[in-house]
Amino acid sequence: MAHRVLIPTPLRPYTSQQETVDAEGGTVGEVLSSLTTQFTDLRRHLYADDGKLRHFVNVYVNDDDIRYLDRDATKLKPGDVISIVPSVAGGSPGPAAAERSTDLSHAEIQRYSRHLILPEVGMDGQRRIKGGRVLCIGAGGLGSPAALYLAAAGIGTLGVVDFDNVDESNLQRQILHGTPDVGRSKLQSARDRLTAINPEVQVETYETRLTSANALELFTGYDVILDGTDNFATRYLVNDACVLLKIPNAYGSIFRFEGQASVFATVGGPCYRCLYPEPPPPGLVPSCAEGGVLGVLPGVIGTIQATEALKLILGAGSTLVGRLLLYDAWTMKFRELKLRRDPACPVCGDHPSIKGLIDYEEFCGVRPAAPTAASGPGVPETTVEELKARVDGRAPFFLLDVREPHEFQISRIAGSTLIPLGQLPNRTSEIPAGQEIIIHCKSGVRSAKAVAILKEQGIEAKNLAGGILAWIDRVDPTLAKY
């Protein structure tokens, strides 16, 4: 019994450009077999070397895919039409997990010889490292040392997520970037530096802010996520995405002189929420930009994270799963706390209530960090240009600086009076009456709080939008920026 077979465009050169061909057979398999006997060049494009249909070749009987019928054995009735319909697939050179090639070249054996002579690592371990894929969230203080060491160790693929440019104030600790990189994208600078250390490493850069919308997609395919984030919203996001995808999270965080590290989201192990079920109230824990950080501290913590990532990939050694390592650089002390998975944890517990990513800025009680947004509605503002006009004019006004004394030492707006925010409620008597009051801090967040404090005491004041940073940017660039 002959059946009509519809030939797709790319295969028509093998059927003398015929769009339809008649072929004999009682089943789909028989028809395709007689088709490829008539037109032998078709065979290698339809069938793989093992004699099976290539998986991007779809065969339909009328409108039904034979995968959902009897495949090759699907019986044909008179008048049935068979269509060959291509799927088209491809992709970037970065291999998917199943395709990783991990043979070591002679050059690699030489490069990694100090690993290879460790029996705990050896050839097998180094091959695992070469096949390993680690994603660093952030190319900053923690991401820098972690990425540098992972690249040097021969990690196969190193992903880096960041959206910032290199700033002068980063250089004190973010050793991926150097002085000539100021103003460049952190990812470009990271790629250059990592490739210089080890050109064999596949560096995958993602110039984007990590969000609930892209995290799962970005993380998919990585073996370990290395959390180098600097805020709670992203930290919870990284944690939850790791738990949902079952990818271990080599966690680290730093503040002033203290750091912590652990490994979260392993199967059966605790996650960040088991340790901290709730984020701190917004504003309680200052960021590094506000609170400062000893430059070498992230070097220690980021290197610990890289160590944990390597052991996770090797599947050997004792990792920090179930342990929170606390490090104090000022007293030079390490301590350790035991952690357990919380069966009531909303994300990794026995009956999780969080089954997808949520809005983490809402969860952490923060809005996107534009200074004007942070000052909230109802706080009267003024701009640095308006302030300049007042400085140049004759009307008296009072410029109040609510930063800390050590910040005041770095740079100040001439004529300002310093009363740190914490002392303001007890020192309002120092504020002169009958003058316009303008309050500033570094970027406008603390001064917005100060305006609110004075308002409660019946004193009207205006917040300088953007703080002294905006003043330096737009009015007086001779002042030092910090």
Add this chain to the structure above:
Amino acid sequence: MSPDGLRTSSCQTLIADEAIAAIRQHGAETFPDECCGALIAVDGRIVEAFRLDNTTTGGAARRFRIGPDGYRQAEANARARGGTLAGFYHSHPNEPARPSAYDLEHAWPNFTYVIISVRAGTPGDITVWHLRDDRSGFDEGELIWPTGS
């Protein structure tokens, strides 16, 4: 022939400016994921780059897939324009515009494969390739459009 099984041929592919612009735009929009679509030719020149959904389940950052429905949509669209389905395009986010081993394994003969490199969201090199008849590799062609090279 270079060691990766690629070689250059003198085969030229003519393509309209609009199609080049559409491929660049699509690649930038979907970055860091791969974009994909069909190329429609009229009178031996690619006149349209037609967007198709990337239905891969293997991670769109490094893979694309156009299923049978997408393929049929592409053929129907080509026919509606009075042209032919010339091939497909896709992007390589943060990778060079050269076919991967995975591309080779999945390629169809007699189709034109256009690849665009998109680095950090910015479209870059754009190249064209044809599968060798014995499936041993791709030959690079020359992509020619009125305002560029």
